[in-house]
Structures are given as C-alpha cells and as structure tokens.
Amino acid sequence: xxxxxxxxxxxxxxxxxxxxxxxxxxxxxxxxxxxxxxxxxxxxxxxxxxxxxxxxxxxxxxxxxxxxxxxxxxxxxxxxxxxxxxxxxxxxxxxxxxxxxxxxxxxxxxxxxxxxxxxxxxxxxxxxxxxxxxxxxxxxxxxxxxxxxxxxxxxxxxxxxxxxxxxxxxxxxxxxxxxxxxxxxxxxxxxxxxxxxxxxxxxxxxxxx
Numbered sequence: 347x348x349x350x351x352x353x354x355x356x357x358x359x360x361x362x363x364x365x366x367x368x369x370x371x372x373x374x375x376x377x378x379x380x381x382x383x384x385x386x387x388x389x390x391x392x393x394x395x396x397x398x399x400x401x402x403x404x405x406x407x408x409x410x411x412x413x414x415x416x417x418x419x420x421x422x423x424x425x426x427x428x429x430x431x432x433x434x435x436x437x438x439x440x441x442x443x444x445x446x447x448x449x450x451x452x453x454x455x456x457x458x459x460x461x462x463x464x465x466x467x468x469x470x471x472x473x474x475x476x477x478x479x480x481x482x483x484x485x486x487x488x489x490x491x492x493x494x495x496x497x498x499x500x501x502x503x504x505x506x507x508x509x510x511x512x513x514x515x516x517x518x519x520x521x522x523x524x525x526x527x528x529x530x531x532x533x534x535x536x537x538x539x540x541x542x543x544x545x546x547x548x549x550x551x552x553x554x555x
Contacts, residue, residue, distance in 0.1 A: 378503050378510045379474045382485045386469055393461060404462055411458040420504075420511040421450045427513075428527045433539055441543060448546035455550065467491055481505040 392410065393400075400407055425446045426434045437445065472486040482504045489497040502514040514523045533542045 377474075377478060378483050379471060379485045381510060382487070382501060383471050390469075400462060407458045407461055408454065411454050411461065418511060419450075419453070420506070420513050421446050421453075423504075423511075423513050424453075424523060425449050428523050428530060429534075429539075430527060430531060433531075433534055437539055441539060444543050444547070445539075448543060448550060451550040452546060483510075 396406070396410070425442070428449065429437070429445065434442065468490040470488050470490055472488060474483075474485065476483050482502070485501040485503065487499045487501070489499065491497065498518050500516040501512060502516075503510045503512050505511075514521055516522065530542060533545075
C-alpha cells in the first residue's frame with residue numbers, strides 16, 4: 347500500500363488525477379479519451395486561475411474537488427469492489443452507506459491535498475487502445491517530469507447508459523483500488539468491518555478539525 351500511495355501521491359501532485367476529478371459524464375458517442383483530455387485541461391486552468399486564492403485559503407480546494415468529483419465517480423461500485431463480494435454482501439445497509447461515504451471522503455481529500463502541490467508539469471495522453479464500442483475502457487497517459495522518468499497513469503472507465511464513469515486509476519501499474527482492497531481486507535480480518543468504518547470516519551473527521 348505504501349508503494350501505491352507514494353506513486354499515487356506523485357501522480358496526483360502533478361494534477362494527473364485532476365482528469366479523474368473532472369466531469370467525466372459523456373454524451374452518447376463521446377470518446378472517453380477526448381473527454382479525459384478536455385477535462386484535464388479545464389482543471390489545470392482552474393488550478394492556475396485560483397493559485398493565489400488556494401495559497402491563502404487551501405481549504406477551498408475541497409470545494410473544487412467536490413464540485414468536479416462527486417457527481418462523476420461511481421463510489422458505490424468502487425466501494426463494493428474494494429470491500430470484496432463477501433464483506434460487501436455481509437455488511438448491513440447502514441454499514442454500506444457509511445463505508446461509501448467514508449471512502450468517498452477519503453478519496454476527495456487525497457485528491458484535494460495533492461492538487462495543492464501542482465506546479466505546471468505536463469500531461470501527455472497516449473494512443474487509445476481498445477474498442478470504443480465496448481462498455482469498459484482504459485485511457486492511458488503519462489506525466490512528464492523534467493530530469494525524472496515519466497509516471498504512467500491508466501484511467502478505467504465504464505459506460506452507464508450515456509455516461510462514462512471512472513471507477514479506478516493505476517499508477518505505474520499499481521491499481522488504487524487493488525491496493526486499498528488488500529489493505530482493508532487485512533484490517534477487516536484483524537478487527538472487523540465495523541472497526542474499519544469507524545477508523546475511516548475518525549480519520550476523515552480529524553482532517554476536517
């Protein structure tokens with residue numbers, strides 16, 4: 347989890363995950379790669395525009411992320427996969443709701459904190475592989491960092507009706523959800539699902555105080 351977290355932090359700090367955080371709702375027929383490219387540029391422009399404001403009031407970045415992320419990530423699908431079928435099916439409705447909210451808050455705060463570190467690095471989209479007719483695609487990109495190897499970022503999206511929704515991101519081959527799934531599974535085995543949910547809630551609460 348540490349390796350994935352470090353890689354993700356590096357990617358986020360150069361605003362790659364801004365592409366995820368944007369509006370990824372597509373009109374029918376829109377190519378997901380064009381969508382990622384367009385939304386990446388809009389978020390980077392917003393970060394540059396609000397640079398001085400965010401220096402003075404860094405908490406404003408949470409509003410930026412909340413506006414762009416919450417409607418366009420499938421946090422229920424992400425939460426179900428992160429917990430695993432057995433733990434998800436064994437959870438009560440209340441626990442499912444609390445976990446989705448806690449995991450969503452964790453992701454938003456991770457993205458928001460990293461976006462504050464953005465410093466004009468370049469993002470390049472790689473040629474699209476796959477068939478647009480499919481309902482599950484991967485958009486590939488690379489962060490170009492002077493004097494350092496590029497950071498490969500893959501976005502996993504699926505089509506729901508006329509919308510494309512992000513459900514995972516991998517950094518240098520490490521899936522964010524797979525990393526959390528492994529970490530959470532160990533914690534659930536040791537302490538139980540309720541203890542995991544309570545820890546996430548306390549963690550999120552501490553970061554807002």
